[in-house]
Amino acid sequence: MQKRSETNPMKLDHILDKIYPLPLPSKQLLLQNITEVNYPKGHILLSADKVEHSIFFIKKGIARVYTRTLDHEITILFCKEGDTLVSMKSYVLNQKGYEDVALLEDSELYELKTEKLQKLFAKDISIANWARRFAEKELIKTEERFIARQFRTAKERYQEILRDHPDLIQRVQLSYIASYLGITQVSLSRIRADRS
């Protein structure tokens, strides 16, 4: 494989502001509750089997979000520098989620305990609105993924990845890309070979 292009670590401040700009006092409240953690490739960051208690912001690295049944698994999405990882069902409903999250590279993360965040919701209106905005934007992203998966063929979506996220093809093995596209690895090979 060709030498992987080095990825730039993402500043926490920038990640938080990208979601919704916070006034300084509120931002500092948030920052006080966030710590840095590192995990190696292969680490299971979030598990479908349990109620999770953390939100992670990715400083550096890439993760695969997926669900599984007895016989097979499908990849829901890939998250990388600047993205946020959370089990919504844990975070919102205090229930087990449906997704596992595994790191595909050694990664550096910012961790925020959901309990701490939830306490801030009642106290700080800016943080409540920041989290509102977070959920709203995540919802739009999920809607977009949903529509893309319904509307465009696997071939079209593969070509979109090539065009918009070429680094993904370098950083993620093709069996996961196939699973993300909702097809078998064999079908992806057919697409890549361009024999329709």
Added chain:
Amino acid sequence: MQKRSETNPMKLDHILDKIYPLPLPSKQLLLQNITEVNYPKGHILLSADKVEHSIFFIKKGIARVYTRTLDHEITILFCKEGDTLVSMKSYVLNQKGYEDVALLEDSELYELKTEKLQKLFAKDISIANWARRFAEKELIKTEERFIARQFRTAKERYQEILRDHPDLIQRVQLSYIASYLGITQVSLSRIRADRS
């Protein structure tokens, strides 16, 4: 067709509380900004072509949310009594959405102008948290639809509709159900005929 079972209208109060219980002053602030509207079957409630300015809560009736391209369209979901209709892209980003919403029956709706709601976010922390909760729960529903559509076959999902939402089959024509399941109407007929 057999006589359609009468559906119960949904109280606004109950719809709002189901999202997230609000303290009375905040709830009254919200209620002040909500009006009742009625539209006939076939009415286009929200359009993908424009930035929309209302959120609707369904008192009575049923709506189809769908997207379309030049050649075909797919049904994203059906919403009925107690459900909420909103173009998230309009509401969150002030941009055109990707979905059209058409009423499948004469319907009674509660309407809330998004501009009014958004003004309340800066003033009332309970309303900010109510809307946070709304987005979070919608996100979980969307994730669930996404996973259902990937994991289970159209046949299984049709049988789930039969089991969990039998009224849908009565109230919605099968071509829309097929489109919701992501298959052609011909395939749905095959499933219904049970010839695998």
Added chain:
DNA sequence: GATTTCTTTTAACAAATGATAAAAAATGAG
């Protein structure tokens, strides 16, 4: 650097789904 392991491609066949068209059934209008 050779060997083992994991990943990707290729091939052959089977099964599922879509496209098209026509028939049947249900619905709505006069």
Added chain:
DNA sequence: CTCATTTTTTATCATTTGTTAAAAGAAATC
């Protein structure tokens, strides 16, 4: 009720995609 329209089912055929297995290619380990 009858006719026109819409919706649903059925049939046929072509295409796509999955399954299985084997080969080729890369990467990791010793």
